[in-house]
Amino acid sequence: MQLSSNRFTLGAAVLVLGLLAGCGDRTAALPGSVDGQTAMQIFQQGEQRLAAGNPEDAAFFFGEIERLYPYSEWAERALIMQAYAYHMDSDYPNSRASAQRFLDFYPAQPDAAYAQYLLALSYYDQIDEVGRDQGLTFQAAQALRTVIEQYPDSEYASPAVLKFDLAFDHLASKEMEVGRYYLKRRNYASAVNRFRVVVEDFQTTTHTPEALHRLVESYLSLGLTNEAQTAGAILGANYPATEWYQDSYALLTGQGLEARAQGDSWLASIYRQVLKGEWL
Numbered sequence: 001m002q003l004s005s006n007r008f009t010l011g012a013a014v015l016v017l018g019l020l021a022g023c024g025d026r027t028a029a030l031p032g033s034v035d036g037q038t039a040m041q042i043f044q045q046g047e048q049r050l051a052a053g054n055p056e057d058a059a060f061f062f063g064e065i066e067r068l069y070p071y072s073e074w075a076e077r078a079l080i081m082q083a084y085a086y087h088m089d090s091d092y093p094n095s096r097a098s099a100q101r102f103l104d105f106y107p108a109q110p111d112a113a114y115a116q117y118l119l120a121l122s123y124y125d126q127i128d129e130v131g132r133d134q135g136l137t138f139q140a141a142q143a144l145r146t147v148i149e150q151y152p153d154s155e156y157a158s159p160a161v162l163k164f165d166l167a168f169d170h171l172a173s174k175e176m177e178v179g180r181y182y183l184k185r186r187n188y189a190s191a192v193n194r195f196r197v198v199v200e201d202f203q204t205t206t207h208t209p210e211a212l213h214r215l216v217e218s219y220l221s222l223g224l225t226n227e228a229q230t231a232g233a234i235l236g237a238n239y240p241a242t243e244w245y246q247d248s249y250a251l252l253t254g255q256g257l258e259a260r261a262q263g264d265s266w267l268a269s270i271y272r273q274v275l276k277g278e279w280l
Contacts, residue, residue: 034064039074046081055088059098076102080111083118087125096122113147113154120144124163127170134174141167172202172211179214188218199234199270203280209235213244215267216251225257230267232259237274 034042046061062082066075079102086095095118102115120143126136144167147160179194195218198211212235219228232248236259239245245259252259261271273279 039069055085059085092122113151117156169205172205172207209239209242209244213248216248226263230261233261
């Protein structure tokens with residue numbers, strides 16, 4: 001009986017020591033807790049927290065360097081690491097803010113490319129499914145474009161291109177979803193407006209063939225045969241092997257029409273670009 005009591009006491013003591021150790025570790029990441037330490041010492045604590053999988057505390061330590069040693073070389077390094085730590089913690093607004101401060105203070109430094117990439121990721125990693133508002137997707141695409149255009153020789157340009165293409169495709173998906181909604185409800189004019197956006201603004205995405213086919217459907221429903229035939233002609237010139245062209249061809253020929261450019265609409269202008277090789 002006594003032995004069992006001793007085991008309980010020992011176990012309780014170990015538990016208390018463990019809790020105290022955890023509190024002590026957390027207490028180290030409180031305002032004023034690093035006053036008097038060198039920038040290097042604080043930076044190392046931030047690195048240790050990152051390695052231990054605690055990016056929240058890491059961001060605190062890197063931020064303390066900016067507070068205590070704002071004009072030092074360590075402050076520059078700490079600021080980009082703070083942006084990274086916040087991103088690892090999925091604290092995207094603070095990651096974006098830290099990355100933007102780095103770009104404001106150190107625009108010519110080598111890590112500026114990474115700061116811009118982190119800023120873009122702070123939007124990109126929040127992109128939701130197609131049915132949600134696409135504001136973040138648009139901001140991600142814009143920020144990724146900045147990486148591509150301003151830092152084309154950096155190691156971040158290539159992944160930025162891949163992510164930009166995905167974000168761009170995501171935006172087109174939203175337009176297609178809304179266009180299909182209108183088409184299903186026979187609101188053909190509104191459907192045309194959405195599919196036109198895809199054809200004109202997102203023509204390099206995977207959604208363009210379907211958008212052209214949906215234009216054929218919509219224009220035929222509106223009785224605008226010239227536009228329907230021209231959309232079919234563009235589809236046939238660029239995507240002749242797709243199911244979308246086959247479906248459009250069947251719709252047009254079923255009404256005694258051809259997939260041939262007619263009239264002088266906005267689609268006819270695009271068709272002329274197709275002939276010159278200037279479209280897509």
